[in-house]
Amino acid sequence: MKEIVTRLLAERGVTLVDIARLVYTLQRPYYxxxxxxxxxxxxxxxxxxxxxxxxxxxxxxxxxxAEQGLLPEPIQTIIARDEPLYGIDEVLALGITNVYGTIGLxxxxxxxxxxxxxxxxxxxxxxxxxxxxxxxxxxLAAAASARLAHNGWVLLDE
Amino acid sequence: MKEIVTRLLAERGVTLVDIARLVYTLQRPYYxxxxxxxxxxxxxxxxxxxxxxxxxxxxxxxxxxAEQGLLPEPIQTIIARDEPLYGIDEVLALGITNVYGTIGLxxxxxxxxxxxxxxxxxxxxxxxxxxxxxxxxxxLAAAASARLAHNGWVLLDE
Amino acid sequence: MKEIVTRLLAERGVTLVDIARLVYTLQRPYYxxxxxxxxxxxxxxxxxxxxxxxxxxxxxxxxxxAEQGLLPEPIQTIIARDEPLYGIDEVLALGITNVYGTIGLxxxxxxxxxxxxxxxxxxxxxxxxxxxxxxxxxxLAAAASARLAHNGWVLLDE
Amino acid sequence: MKEIVTRLLAERGVTLVDIARLVYTLQRPYYxxxxxxxxxxxxxxxxxxxxxxxxxxxxxxxxxxAEQGLLPEPIQTIIARDEPLYGIDEVLALGITNVYGTIGLxxxxxxxxxxxxxxxxxxxxxxxxxxxxxxxxxxLAAAASARLAHNGWVLLDE
Numbered sequence: 001m002k003e004i005v006t007r008l009l010a011e012r013g014v015t016l017v018d019i020a021r022l023v024y025t026l027q028r029p030y031y032x033x034x035x036x037x038x039x040x041x042x043x044x045x046x047x048x049x050x051x052x053x054x055x056x057x058x059x060x061x062x063x064x065x066a067e068q069g070l071l072p073e074p075i076q077t078i079i080a081r082d083e084p085l086y087g088i089d090e091v092l093a094l095g096i097t098n099v100y101g102t103i104g105l106x107x108x109x110x111x112x113x114x115x116x117x118x119x120x121x122x123x124x125x126x127x128x129x130x131x132x133x134x135x136x137x138x139x140l141a142a143a144a145s146a147r148l149a150h151n152g153w154v155l156l157d158e
Numbered sequence: 159m160k161e162i163v164t165r166l167l168a169e170r171g172v173t174l175v176d177i178a179r180l181v182y183t184l185q186r187p188y189y190x191x192x193x194x195x196x197x198x199x200x201x202x203x204x205x206x207x208x209x210x211x212x213x214x215x216x217x218x219x220x221x222x223x224a225e226q227g228l229l230p231e232p233i234q235t236i237i238a239r240d241e242p243l244y245g246i247d248e249v250l251a252l253g254i255t256n257v258y259g260t261i262g263l264x265x266x267x268x269x270x271x272x273x274x275x276x277x278x279x280x281x282x283x284x285x286x287x288x289x290x291x292x293x294x295x296x297x298l299a300a301a302a303s304a305r306l307a308h309n310g311w312v313l314l315d316e
Numbered sequence: 317m318k319e320i321v322t323r324l325l326a327e328r329g330v331t332l333v334d335i336a337r338l339v340y341t342l343q344r345p346y347y348x349x350x351x352x353x354x355x356x357x358x359x360x361x362x363x364x365x366x367x368x369x370x371x372x373x374x375x376x377x378x379x380x381x382a383e384q385g386l387l388p389e390p391i392q393t394i395i396a397r398d399e400p401l402y403g404i405d406e407v408l409a410l411g412i413t414n415v416y417g418t419i420g421l422x423x424x425x426x427x428x429x430x431x432x433x434x435x436x437x438x439x440x441x442x443x444x445x446x447x448x449x450x451x452x453x454x455x456l457a458a459a460a461s462a463r464l465a466h467n468g469w470v471l472l473d474e
Numbered sequence: 475m476k477e478i479v480t481r482l483l484a485e486r487g488v489t490l491v492d493i494a495r496l497v498y499t500l501q502r503p504y505y506x507x508x509x510x511x512x513x514x515x516x517x518x519x520x521x522x523x524x525x526x527x528x529x530x531x532x533x534x535x536x537x538x539x540a541e542q543g544l545l546p547e548p549i550q551t552i553i554a555r556d557e558p559l560y561g562i563d564e565v566l567a568l569g570i571t572n573v574y575g576t577i578g579l580x581x582x583x584x585x586x587x588x589x590x591x592x593x594x595x596x597x598x599x600x601x602x603x604x605x606x607x608x609x610x611x612x613x614l615a616a617a618a619s620a621r622l623a624h625n626g627w628v629l630l631d632e
Binding site: 084108 | 577582584
């Protein structure tokens, strides 16, 4: 199922390298020797979790249906317009971020607010509906960063 | 929008009185003078919150689309079969339960596990997809119970 | 650090076998071949997570300090009396439950409400303050159950 | 109890005006007519919630006890050093942020990462332990911003 999710992300305009760049930007200041490959490997591990796959499949499906005008009102308009009080996109993203503990929260919020890298690209596309996608990708990058931080600690701890 | 949500719940087989009965069962032991009307009034207040309305609209839409076979695979099969590891239904319900603080968590889990009252009815319907509905209704009853408990405290406190 | 946490739990009256019995009761209906050893192994894995260790250390410290009357007011009285609206005990437990996804929520709430097994024992001790302990132990059992359910799925999936 | 909490914040170096300035910085771009008084009024409403008061009392007590070296090891060192993987400070702050829905998450993470205004002041004090305080204050500002955003919607909606 990881392949389905990875393909779906790519179809929506987000490659794993795009997400790895977010992780790299976030974590480089703390790990000067960090490579993009290590960031990719951590994203790969996050994407193996069922809960993460389910959140991505659900949120991206809602984006795509809203984009094609297939949802019933009033939820069609709410998702299509990325209504700021909707909140369900953040709820799904939180499900991803939490798989490596709450230390991911800070990075999730920071990415979601500053719209770093690929997040600005998907957010600025006027034809597409990316109400869920930007939060889910920020959640993925935050979870991968948390995993990296936990492993760093484990190494220091041994 | 509260009317749209109330109507949607009724179309899916759940009246506000059904939910009030869950609140009554949960809270009666602590408040012997509790009436069904007070339970209904607390549900009414919970239903006024945007976040609650959005969670209900989103989850019930996913149930209805899965019931009609309208979702893409693999999410269609996952939701239609109420796959036990899906977890996104609990995530949405948590968004409802949390509006009156984490004290609602315990009641949410208890209702979701024991399938009290209306929850057993919607869960046992073999034709319908109620993957989200049972969690959302349990979340609503838990949030209304938490609101009631908070107000009880406030009264004693003044 | 796992040894410190295990010893601390034992000093507060909870052995890993007590927690394994909760997992066994919850999961046996779904896995008839389940053994107590498998339950113990899953608790062991949960206890290896930093976030879980930190939640246990923090909550049990607050219990012990409240038991000895060492906290400042009003938090001393609130924790010592297990004030029903306190909610911070549930928040910490949620940090444990979430490490294996939100599917643990239901079992956490159910255990916290029904006070199965060891939970009734620690809850009925009038000399001790176990405001955090019962929630943390319920959270541990729920997380271990979620881990078991995820692994069951993984096995079926391969 | 709101007065106790407000006084405790002040003793730890944070006035309600400091927090109002954070809300103002976050929300001004969306509401050009926003005044500092409105920000203060929203913080005041957030501080009336029991769950918020309890989170503040618990976290600040842990900070103060760690500052005085009163906690048992290993939790004393973990909190005193603001160990990056601790995560319990974020968990408590999340309990505050969530009272006005998950839309507060983004602002919480952004504040916690960028250490705006008063957050930098309390974070840079080498004598004090503010492991919980910075997260709790960021959570308060995020919750007040979410309340403001919800009320803005309500006004437009009527």
